[in-house]
Amino acid sequence: xxxxxxxxxxxxxxxxxIASLNCTYSDRVSQSFFxxxxxxxxxxxxxxxxYSNGDKEDGRFTAQLNKASQYVSLLIRDSQPSDSATxxxxxxxxxxSKIIFGSGTRLSIRP
Amino acid sequence: GAGVSQSPSxxxxxxxxxxxxxxxxxxxxxxxxxxxxxxxQGLEFLIYFQGNSAPDKSGxxxxxxxxxxxxxxxxxxxxxxxxxxxxxxxxxxxxxxxNTIYFGEGSWLTVV
Numbered sequence: 001x002x003x004x005x006x007x008x009x010x011x012x013x014x015x016x017x018i019a020s021l022n023c024t025y026s027d028r029v030s031q032s033f034f035x036x037x038x039x040x041x042x043x044x045x046x047x048x049x050x051y052s053n054g055d056k057e058d059g060r061f062t063a064q065l066n067k068a069s070q071y072v073s074l075l076i077r078d079s080q081p082s083d084s085a086t087x088x089x090x091x092x093x094x095x096x097s098k099i100i101f102g103s104g105t106r107l108s109i110r111p
Numbered sequence: 112g113a114g115v116s117q118s119p120s121x122x123x124x125x126x127x128x129x130x131x132x133x134x135x136x137x138x139x140x141x142x143x144x145x146x147x148x149x150x151x152q153g154l155e156f157l158i159y160f161q162g163n164s165a166p167d168k169s170g171x172x173x174x175x176x177x178x179x180x181x182x183x184x185x186x187x188x189x190x191x192x193x194x195x196x197x198x199x200x201x202x203x204x205x206x207x208x209x210n211t212i213y214f215g216e217g218s219w220l221t222v223v
Contacts, residue, residue: 043214098167103153
């Protein structure tokens with residue numbers, strides 16, 4: 001089992017709709033979770049971090065964490081063409097203190 | 112500096128040559144990471160430095176890869192006897208609190 005798993009996509013969503021990105025992880029003691037956005041040819045940039053079960057909202061973005069199910073998701077409301085990118089889920093493995101990334105989900109917002 | 116600085120930004124090398132990639136983290140950041148990203152792939156963890164602790168080298172793919180860090184400053188990633196499969200972008204990141212990490216622009220390595 002991979003440490004952090006994501007559906008590679010591509011996920012195609014119409015402009016204005018909600019995009020839902022999912023991630024599962026294998027380390028039960030992980031405490032810190034992140035979503036990064038990466039445009040083609042660019043470095044990843046942090047969108048959101050989440051540490052507690054439940055939802056965390058920041059503008060059009062909502063991160064959801066369920067530690068019991070080892071599941072973290074990112075919702076993007078009112079999707080815009082500029083949201084088209086690869087979204088990377090990252091997990092801090094507390095046993096080792098290193099941050100492991102999933103392989104990313106390619107999101108395409110169609111006008 | 113204001114951000115994580117990496118050099119060179121682009122490197123083309125012949126198969127079998129050694130290459131050295133440099134990372135200058137954000138001042139004061141105690142944690143430093145190296146990742147590899149092949150074209151169209153995700154980020155592959157290579158190595159993690161935290162302060163003066165022994166580095167976590169568990170992601171280094173072979174003994175041709177090594178990395179050093181001087182205190183809480185500059186880090187170098189060395190690839191010996193490069194192979195074509197080493198072609199990738201090598202991303203360095205640093206962090207103050209082991210949580211939010213900030214990436215450099217990467218070093219794009221092409222082995223021909």
